[in-house]
Structures are given as structure tokens and as C-alpha cells.
Amino acid sequence: MIAEYGLLALIMALVSAAALTVIPMWGAWRGSIAAMHSARPLALSLFVFCAISFAMLCVSFLNDDFSLVVVASNSNSMLPSFYKFSAVWGNHEGSMLLWTLVLASWTLAVAIFSSDLPVKLMARVLAVMGSISIGFISFSIFTSNPFARHLPNAPLDGQDLNPLLQDIGLIIHPPLLYMGYVGFSVAFAFAIAALLGGRLDAAWARWSRPWTNVAWGFLTLGIMLGSWWAYYELGWGGWWFWDPVENASFMPWLAGTALVHSLAVTEKRGVFKSWTVLLAIATFSLSLLGTFLVRSGVLTSVHAFASDPDRGLFILVFLLVVVGGSLVLFALRAPAVDSDIRYGWLSRETLLLFNNVIFLVATITVLFGTLFPLLMDALGQGKYSVGPPYFNAVFVPLMAVLVPVMGIGPFTRWKSDDPKRWNKILIQGAVACTLAAAILPWLGGDFNLWVSLSLLLAFWIGAGLIGDLRLKAEGRSTLWSVVTRQTPSYWGMVLAHLGFAMCIISVVVVTQWNVERDLRMAPGDVAELAGYRFEFHGSSGVQGPNYVADEGVVTVYRRDKRVAELRPQKRQYKASGQVMTEAAIDAGLWRDLYVAMGESIGSDGAWAMRLHYKPMVRWMWIGATLIGFGAFVTVFDRRYRKVKVSAPQEALAHA
């Protein structure tokens, strides 16, 4: 009965979502205060029913209810219970249910933290979010019902969760990613509500901004975890493949990055309003597009659980309705006159505009590369694939032109600035960066131009942040008094920019200095790699909870000192018979040593082995984590907590 309760709750959630869409929206239109105030309880009801439904699915998985199709296809009685739990979203149906739960959670969060919002805006925002819920809950119920049963012949045991997904990374990666993806629906709902109300101003941007920052922070962490998971779980030692599914999450991130910055301009200076609204629509649309690409099965990927034309069609139609509808609304309601607020050639507005253009061009080029194969296929031009060289060729130069501007952005004034004010500090910073970038690469052995350039760019970001503090300290007694005066918003920016600098260094260093060798190793064989000596001692059988494995033993020495003992595995999962590589990694801040087993060759116990030396690879995940936390820190800014609506604005809102 558990599953039936789950389905019933999901249907009730759909009803709540429909009520949430219709009643408050009608109230905002007709000026009915009571109808508008129904938005909060309806949001709560939507959340409660989604949570019950999700909980029922979790119980079914934990209880091994193999009469449910999803449980039977994606779980197994031998599966450890935390993987049974993560198996809930390790499949198409369950992952869509998680999506609806996350959306309902965001809706509830907006309902809880919206006490400062004008009631009309609150009603519209929640109604828009309700309408998105309608789309996703109906998608779940009508095309991907997670509670469908195998009747009358339920299997005795399940087919098991894909071994690649039996991992701690998968327990947390999808929920975080969804928090990001779906979180952009809040920015979208604010944009639509603002268009409906005809009110686009600094206050609107201030309400929308913390939500957008948090969503963007989650998406950053989600993508970071995905990259980390691919690195250790796929056994190739790669951390980013420009796989269409990675791009599907990366495009909303790129557009979201532009949005986060343009919201800053709209909040602080009241310009770029229409642009910001358009970005909010674009970012959420790209999230939906990502969902379409991943869930419709048009892509070849580990994420494409199943392909079903109905599902693809449903999301495609939903996507067209959302994008088409919001663009029409935008065309009708966007402020026709551009604002009179002026800004000079050299001003923070101009620099942030530059940021926006770069990120937009990056989004479009990634979008093009991702859709190109689908487009050519649809046109009958053959089956193309667009590989990493394309994405690197377009993406790397764009980031390289972005960084010089990113360095001076933090201390450039709004409206207009005079370079004379900071010329001296800038030149000092540039000299220091150039010297450091010229000297430091020698530490890694021989000089490498690309590493040197990446250090120059990364230090330039740091120099800009230090220069900013120095400028702020002018005319003050101590630097400390400046440091303590800065807001959480400011420190969030600093963290995120430093994180970005770390990512630049890491990506370039690991690309340039990575050493990788595939070779045949028999017991007793020794291989030298980047100054490390790898000794293979052969392999033996081990037992896991739901798999058997051959475990190799490799000891690593550096200058005759024992550094690590690595035990990579080649697993065979009992339920599915699937074979999987489990890499062994000796992780470090400055380098990772990575060993993976290929296959057993010959009769002398030899294996195909993959050995990697990966310098500074961790920095990109640490950097991305800083970016994510930076986004979270900004929310603690006092000005977001005490949003008091001034009297004339309130009057306008009720007008």
C-alpha cells in the first residue's frame, strides 16, 4: 500500500500546485487579499505532499519492494542500505520525483522568507513556481510514474543499481545539482512576477539576488561533485569531458554567472533591468533544456537512464511553453524606455557588462557545440560528435580575456572612475604578478609557458583583490579596520574570485604537467613516472558486500622512500554481472597518484595498468568549493535580512 499512498500524495501535490498557480494569481489580478494570502499555505501543502510521496518511494526502496518497477530495476537486496537510499534518485523516475521535491522545497523556502515582500509580488512569485510544479509533477505522474508496479508477477530480487552509481558522490551530487538547477526557478519566478506587475527596480533585484546566489552556489557545488566523481569513479582520471550532459549543467552555470553579476548592477545602480530579466529567463530555460537533454534520452551518457519518446516530447513542449511564454511576456512588458542613469566608459557597470558579454558568448558557444550533433542528425546530415578540442578552442580564449577585467573589477567605482586613482597600485600588482609567474613555474621542474600564463592570470585576480583593500585603506589608520568593515557580500565575492583563480591554476597545471601511462605490468614489474617508482605486487581476490573483486597492490616510492600503497580493484557485481574499475588514489594538495586496473592479460598474473601523476588536481575542486561557499556567504549580508519596503514603494506595489 505504501506505493499507492505515494502516488496519492503525488496527485494531491499536483492539485496543490494547480491551486497555488490559479488562486494567488487570480487574487493578484483581482486585488483579492485573501486569495493572495492563500499562496503560503498552498506552498506548504505542495511541499508536504511532495515530501510524503518522496518518503514513500524511499520506504519502498529500503524495504526491497521489488513489486515496484523502479525498485526492481534499480535496487537489489544485497545493496548496502545507504545505496538503496541513493538508488531512489539513481534512476529516471525517482530522480524526477527528487526534482519535484526540490522545487517544492524552494517554493516553501520562498513562502517562508517572503514576509518582507509586497503581498502581490509574493503571490505572483509563488504562483509562477506553482505552475512550474504543475509541469514537473504531471511529467512524473503521466510519463514517469515511480510507483508503477510489476503485477502480477513481481520479481524475487532486483537487477541492482548501476555499479557506477554505487558511490558516495552519487548520494550527494544529484540533490546538490538539482538545488542549483531548480533554484534558478526562483530567479525566473521573480522575473516573471516583475514583468506581470510591471515593476522592475532595485528592490526587485535585491529580493531576487540572494535566491539567485544560493542557487548558483548549489549548482557550482553540484558540478564540482560531478567532476570529482567522474575523476575517481570512471577510472580514466579525467575531470571534465565536455560531455553533453556536463554541458547541460554547465550552460545554466555560465548564464547564471552572468545573471549573478548583472543582478549586482541592477540592485546597486538600477540599470540593465531588462537584460537581467532576460538572463533570469535564459538561465532557467537552460536548466530546463538541460533536463530535456538528459532525461529525453537523446544523448549517449551515463545519465541517460532510459529513452522514451513521450518523455522527450513532454519536456520539449513544456520547454517551449516556458521559453515562448516568458519571451512573449518579456516582449510585451519589458520596460520600453531605457533608463536615464548614465555610466562612463571606465566604470564598474561597463566592466560587469563585459563579464556578461563574455559569459553569454561562452554559453552560446557551448550551447552550439552541444546541439550541433543533434541539429545535424535532425537535418539528416549524418552523425557528428563535437569533442573536447572544440570546447577548449572556444572556451579557453574567452576565459583568458575575462580575467584581466576581473582583476580590476572589484576596485573600479560605479558610475565612472579615473585610472589615476589606482594606477600606481595596479602597476605594482602587475609587476609582482609577472615576477611570480616567471619564477614559480620553475618549482615544477622545467619552465612551461602555459603554466606561467595561468599563474599570471590567477595572481592578477589576487592582486586586484589586494589592491582593492589597499585602496580602501587609504586614509585609514590600519588595514584591520578596513577588513572588519567589509560586508558578507564583499567577502563572498572575494572567496568566489579566489576560488576561480585556484581553478585556473589547477586546470592549466594538471593539463600541462599531467603524466599518464597505460602499460602492461606483471607481478614484480616496476614503472617510473614523474619521479615516482610504482611497484606492482600482483593481485588477489577480495569479497565486497555485493561484488567480488581482483585487488592489485602497488607500492609507490619516491627517492627510495615509501610514499603510498595503492589497492585498485576490478570489481564484478553479483546481481548484474557488470564489471567496474575502482581506481586507487593517493591524494595530496600538490599531486595525486592514481592507479587503475584495466584487464588481466596473459597467464603470468599481468594486468593492463593505468598510472597517473596529476599535479594540483585538487585545487580545482577546492576552488569550486570556495566559489560555492562564496555565493552562500553573500546571503548573510545585513541588507538582505532587513528588507523594509519604503512607503511609496508599498503603495506602488498595491496600485
Add this chain to the structure above:
Amino acid sequence: MAMHPKRKKRLFVVLAVVVFSSVGIGLVVNGLSGNINLFYPPADVVAGKAPIDRQIRVGGMVVDGSVKRSNSSLEVRFDVTDYAGTVPVVYSGILPDLFDEGQGVVAAGQLNEQGVFVAHEVLAKHDENYMPPEVAEALEAAGKKL
């Protein structure tokens, strides 16, 4: 000629858009040239429709009993078929976990003068039930039911 500041700004915006879109298009065209690769079913390769020494992908089923490993290196040879044509493939490196005889596979690399496909990358499916769509279509086109 003095320009109205507003017009000047608009001109600046238009110029910026033009410059950046040309840069973007330039990057895309440059990136695409030589970096996209087309899929050929084995039947087309055998028929001589696939170009020599260019980046392409070939996919199909790995022929039973065709996988031969070298004893001293990681070189491996196997045949890929869509049942209308068969292409010999040579690859040096570690094969993906789900690579097996009788399974679907896609290889990226170059076709040499001798008609041997020299792969630098071999992709198999991600789970037991999944078939790369190119392979599925190639098999369908060759009239073989899966």
C-alpha cells in the same frame, strides 16, 4: 560632428555586439574545423565511403572471437561489424569495462590506407542494457534486428 551622448552609447553597444559576435563566430568556426567527427557504419567504411586519415568514428558490434591481445604490449585488435560490413580495428590502451565480444562499441580514430581503423579511443556503453544510438541505427539500417 558631435554626437548625442545617448546615440554615442548606442553606437558603442552596437559595435561591441558586432565585435563580440564576430569573435564568437570566429572561435566557433575555428573550433569546429577539424574537431568534429562524423560517424560511419562499418558497411560504409567497407564500401569506401569513409575518408582516409581523418578523424571519424566507427561503431557496431564486436565480432565474437575477434579480440586478440598482444602478449607484450597493450595493443589489441578486434573486428567491428554491422552485419553488412566488417572493419578491423587496432587500439593500444585500456579498454572500457563494458567492452566485450558481441557488444556494441564506438571507436574514434582514423582509417589507414590498408582499411584498418586505428582507434585512439574506444567507448562502450555505460550499463548492460544500453546500446549506443549510432550503433543501434547502423544495425537497423543494415537490416539486422537487435
